[in-house]
Amino acid sequence: MPQLLNDSTSIYVPQPCTLLEVSDLTPQEKLFRLRLDGGGELGQQPGQFVQVSIPGLTEAPISVANSPTRRGYFELGVRKAGALTGAMHQLQPGDTLGIRGPFGRPFQLAALADKEVLLIAGGCGLAPLRSLIQYCQDRPGDFKSVHILYGARSPQDLLFKEDLENWQISERFSCRYIVDKSPGSSCYDGETGLITRLIGALEIDSKNGCAVVVGPPPMYRPVIAELRRLGLTGKRQIMLSLERQMRCGIGKCGHCTIEHLYCCTDGPIFWLEEIEHLRGAL
Numbered sequence: 001m002p003q004l005l006n007d008s009t010s011i012y013v014p015q016p017c018t019l020l021e022v023s024d025l026t027p028q029e030k031l032f033r034l035r036l037d038g039g040g041e042l043g044q045q046p047g048q049f050v051q052v053s054i055p056g057l058t059e060a061p062i063s064v065a066n067s068p069t070r071r072g073y074f075e076l077g078v079r080k081a082g083a084l085t086g087a088m089h090q091l092q093p094g095d096t097l098g099i100r101g102p103f104g105r106p107f108q109l110a111a112l113a114d115k116e117v118l119l120i121a122g123g124c125g126l127a128p129l130r131s132l133i134q135y136c137q138d139r140p141g142d143f144k145s146v147h148i149l150y151g152a153r154s155p156q157d158l159l160f161k162e163d164l165e166n167w168q169i170s171e172r173f174s175c176r177y178i179v180d181k182s183p184g185s186s187c188y189d190g191e192t193g194l195i196t197r198l199i200g201a202l203e204i205d206s207k208n209g210c211a212v213v214v215g216p217p218p219m220y221r222p223v224i225a226e227l228r229r230l231g232l233t234g235k236r237q238i239m240l241s242l243e244r245q246m247r248c249g250i251g252k253c254g255h256c257t258i259e260h261l262y263c264c265t266d267g268p269i270f271w272l273e274e275i276e277h278l279r280g281a282l
Contacts, residue, residue, distance in 0.1 A: 014098030045106035046131040053098035063128035069138035077127030122215025150177040151195030155188035199226040206231025214241040238272040
């Protein structure tokens with residue numbers, strides 16, 4: 001059953017919220033910090049999403065990019081990709097949006113407790129994974145260790161650059177990131193190649209390890225193959241986010257179905273063994 005903003009709010013009615021801050025992440029992505037006009041917290045869990053709307057336009061599902069441990073606001077990382085997101089990129093602090101949700105199956109936090117946690121993101125996947133990273137940052141006693149790996153197409157496509165720098169120097173995390181290619185004109189001096197290169201260099205306790213993977217679909221099969229080479233071959237050891245094709249957010253339109261599953265209600269977070277045998281899942 002989709003979660004409600006509160007006990008008296010219909011899942012079909014957008015709730016107004018105010019844009020507090022907007023900042024550039026890349027030339028295509030912005031980070032929006034918002035607050036519900038009715039007061040209170042959004043009530044999301046890491047990995048959940050909201051339906052965002054602007055009057056006169058359609059709505060779209062967007063993952064929440066901050067942890068519920070960061071109170072008084074919620075954040076959305078938004079790529080300019082269509083009419084709604086293009087209009088969002090024109091908004092200024094003080095403007096109003098409509099929000100439905102939060103919706104969806106979150107990251108399974110209880111299954112990560114006391115584990116060696118490997119968090120892997122590709123491209124825009126760092127936005128939803130950031131909610132879990134912040135949760136791990138704010139609840140360090142819940143996890144044995146946390147490793148962050150992130151891959152982007154180019155240096156200018158790296159999201160949350162300031163966060164990445166802070167995670168790299170944090171005593172709570174190990175953090176590495178890589179880009180596919182670095183133009184000769186770039187001042188980037190970091191690692192280049194595919195994210196699978198970073199996975200292969202890891203040494204983890206495979207019996208007490210758990211990986212969370214969020215990124216574009218073409219990334220999943222090679223990443224899963226590398227994780228299995230690391231020894232993560234058991235059940236409930238690899239968690240994936242399947243956000244693509246979502247539309248209504250509440251399992252009514254059927255747009256995001258993968259055989260008998262709805263990404264928006266049965267997911268977007270799945271264990272690998274739940275979906276790897278389904279046609280079109282990976």
